[in-house]
Amino acid sequence: MTDIDDFDECRIPVVLGADDVARLTGDGPHRVEPVALCGLEGSHPGDHYAYAQETPNQAAWWVRWTGNGFGGGYALEVLRNCDQKHHVDHGDWTDDLGCTLWRGHPGRCDF
Numbered sequence: 001m002t003d004i005d006d007f008d009e010c011r012i013p014v015v016l017g018a019d020d021v022a023r024l025t026g027d028g029p030h031r032v033e034p035v036a037l038c039g040l041e042g043s044h045p046g047d048h049y050a051y052a053q054e055t056p057n058q059a060a061w062w063v064r065w066t067g068n069g070f071g072g073g074y075a076l077e078v079l080r081n082c083d084q085k086h087h088v089d090h091g092d093w094t095d096d097l098g099c100t101l102w103r104g105h106p107g108r109c110d111f
């Protein structure tokens with residue numbers, strides 16, 4: 001559906017604590033998995049970020065961590081959604097794809 005083919009996600013995993021999985025799952029519409037993958041563009045600088053849960057008001061819960069994500073700890077943050085849109089012209093119809101990352105993220109948008 002999206003032309004995400006040439007967007008290489010980082011996909012470094014992080015393991016969440018059972019209490020955070022339960023709390024985040026209870027806090028929004030999605031079931032949160034105990035292992036989350038970094039969704040930023042591959043080889044990005046700085047910390048890793050994985051989408052965790054939707055919130056109202058154009059924001060979402062994100063998991064932020066440093067390093068390989070195993071035993072190193074992580075932080076949970078509410079970040080505003082990226083407001084970048086990508087207009088795709090299919091000829092007969094057009095699409096406006098929204099970036100699913102947070103506002104100000106490093107690397108490219110994921111549309």
Ligand SMILES: [Zn+2]
Pocket residue numbers: 010011012038039040044047048049
């Ligand atoms: Zn990453």
Ligand SMILES: [Zn+2]
Pocket residue numbers: 082083084099100101102105108109110
């Ligand atoms: Zn973006």
